[in-house]
Amino acid sequence: MKIKLLTYALLIALSMAGCAEAPKTADVVKPEPSGLKFSYPTAQRNVVTLSPPEREFMLNEMRYYLDMIWVTSDALSRDDFDTVAKVARSRIPAMSSSPLPPNLEAKLPAAYKTYWRATHATVDELASTAERSRSSRETLRQLGVVMQGCNECHAIFQFQAR
Numbered sequence: 001m002k003i004k005l006l007t008y009a010l011l012i013a014l015s016m017a018g019c020a021e022a023p024k025t026a027d028v029v030k031p032e033p034s035g036l037k038f039s040y041p042t043a044q045r046n047v048v049t050l051s052p053p054e055r056e057f058m059l060n061e062m063r064y065y066l067d068m069i070w071v072t073s074d075a076l077s078r079d080d081f082d083t084v085a086k087v088a089r090s091r092i093p094a095m096s097s098s099p100l101p102p103n104l105e106a107k108l109p110a111a112y113k114t115y116w117r118a119t120h121a122t123v124d125e126l127a128s129t130a131e132r133s134r135s136s137r138e139t140l141r142q143l144g145v146v147m148q149g150c151n152e153c154h155a156i157f158q159f160q161a162r
């Protein structure tokens with residue numbers, strides 16, 4: 001866990017070097033969201049500045065995630081692994097239903113992109129786990145991995161539209 005946190009701290013420090021809007025390194029949050037800490041003041045979350053359409057694109061992706069977690073929990077209560085796999089696999093069509101704003105990726109700090117891609121991979125793994133294991137425990141464990149990724153990124157970043 002310590003090594004993982006140190007890696008995140010390093011990633012954040014590196015990404016901040018190239019991020020004009022970022023707070024000073026001393027203000028960067030180094031949270032431990034998997035523990036019992038419930039407060040992450042917004043003033044301490046690193047600002048990612050986006051245009052209004054870019055922010056909207058990102059928030060739409062988040063809405064897909066929220067729906068996915070809802071559908072997954074509901075399906076798992078019935079051991080309906082096909083629905084879990086289907087909703088997790090709908091990530092790509094859901095994300096590509098509106099075109100990626102052209103300058104968006106360049107505006108995202110490197111640490112943000114690392115969490116972003118890691119989340120895509122854990123959601124893809126959720127689909128495979130449901131299909132392969134057909135076990136609600138295994139699938140729930142992977143859902144926990146997905147949600148830890150949501151949790152960590154939310155503790156560290158915020159969007160501001162300008």
Ligand code: HEC
Binds near residue numbers: 115154
């Ligand atoms: C790479 C970083 C990152 C990851 C990973 C991430 N989010 Fe977010 N999410 C954000 C940011 C930043 C915001 C905007 C917060 C703000 O500015 O107040 C946000 C906002 C949201 C919102 C609000 C959407 C709205 O319409 O206002 C929801 C819901 C959400 N995320 C769900 C999730 C879920 C569920 C996951 C995991 C499956 C997830 N997010 C993963 C960064 C992330």
